[in-house]
Amino acid sequence: MADTAIFDVDGTLVDSNYQHALAWFRAFRRYGITRPLWRIHRGIGMGGDTFVPEIGGREVEEAHGDELRDAWVEEFDQLINEVQPFEGAHELLRDVKDRGFRLVLASSGKSQHVDHFLDLIDGKGLADAWTTSDDAEHSKPEPDLVQSALAKVEGSTAVMVGDSVYDAIAAGKLDVATLALRTGGFSTEELTAAGAVGVYDSLVELRHHLDETGLGRPT
Incomplete structure (x- = not known):
């Protein structure tokens, strides 16, 4: 109890969740990185600090981690009214x-x-x-x-x-x-x-x- x-x-x-996945897809694409949407969706539920290295890889985290998280916020802001x-x-x-x-x-x-x-x-x-x-x-x-x-x-x-x-x-x-x-x-x-x-x-x-x-x- x-x-x-x-x-x-x-x-x-x-x-x-699908708006989050699309926002992450677009954020990665800003840096010339493409990950399949199904793979991105499987990571939704993690926080951004865990998500970027898990989906993008450690090298992507080290090179663009904070910028990717900022880009995700900008992309998600454009989708939030659909939620x-x-x-x-x-x-x-x-x-x-x-x-x-x-x-x-x-x-x-x-x-x-x-x-x-x-x-x-x-x-x-x-x-x-x-x-x-x-x-x-x-x-x-x-x-x-x-x-x-x-x-x-x-x-x-x-x-x-x-x-x-x-x-x-x-x-x-x-x-x-x-x-x-x-x-x-x-x-x-x-x-x-x-x-x-x-x-x-x-x-x-x-x-x-x-x-x-x-x-x-x-x-």
Whole structure:
């Protein structure tokens, strides 16, 4: 049982992963680097500090890392208005909050992007706290962001809700259980292997099964 619910934002509450992938594709292309979009998509969920060397390689990180991350912000800013909330996002958050959990919306995104997404789901009026890239020294799959989310509400134990294997890996390093959504494009088998204790096709499906999860009632 847990007293805190931690929700990833990008790809979990808002449908942003493909915009992120396209922004990274265009950022790499600025430097004459082409990576297949499917490969870029597989890395979405990592923070930019991990993403560039993972997708581009160590030499690309050393030569262009910071410039690529800046270019990604510029490219994503042009796509952000295409991002929409997933069906049932606000309703699920409200149900979890009404059950008595401390609610944290955990993102490693830039603060201006997080603000935009929280407005899309009307999340600021529900959440006890939220995070941005400023709250973690190392991004997922490192556990810094999950740890920061717990600390912000002085939670003792938590359940994480995310859409990627990187969410499950990060949470698992702190013995935090993860409920995973397939909205990130990962298979049920991949998410389970990464440590997810439950996998759902949508937020609506998860909401219908809350009583069967660690988000049934808080401790």
